[in-house]
Amino acid sequence: MVIATITLYRDAMGQARWRHVASNGNKLSNGNQGFNSARSRNDNLQAVSRGLGGCKLFFPIQGAEVIIDLGHNDKLRIVNEG
Secondary structure, eight states: OEEEEEEEEEOTTSOEEEEEEETTSOEEEEOSSOBSSHHHHHHHHHHHHHHTTOOOOOOOOTTOEEEEEEETTEEEEEEEOO
């Protein structure tokens, strides 16, 4: 079961951003700033994940998604919209 989705996207100013939403639609967290590059955004998200005891994240190419198995039938979905 997918328990949460992380969406990678670009805002109206072209800044790379991310948001983390639970399967029930509740917002769990987000990058509170825009990043000049997708790499900076991904590095920030990976650091947040490590700080929460999370797993190694994998970032799909734009327009794709990846599902990460967290164990115990829990999965994390990462979608790259830009």
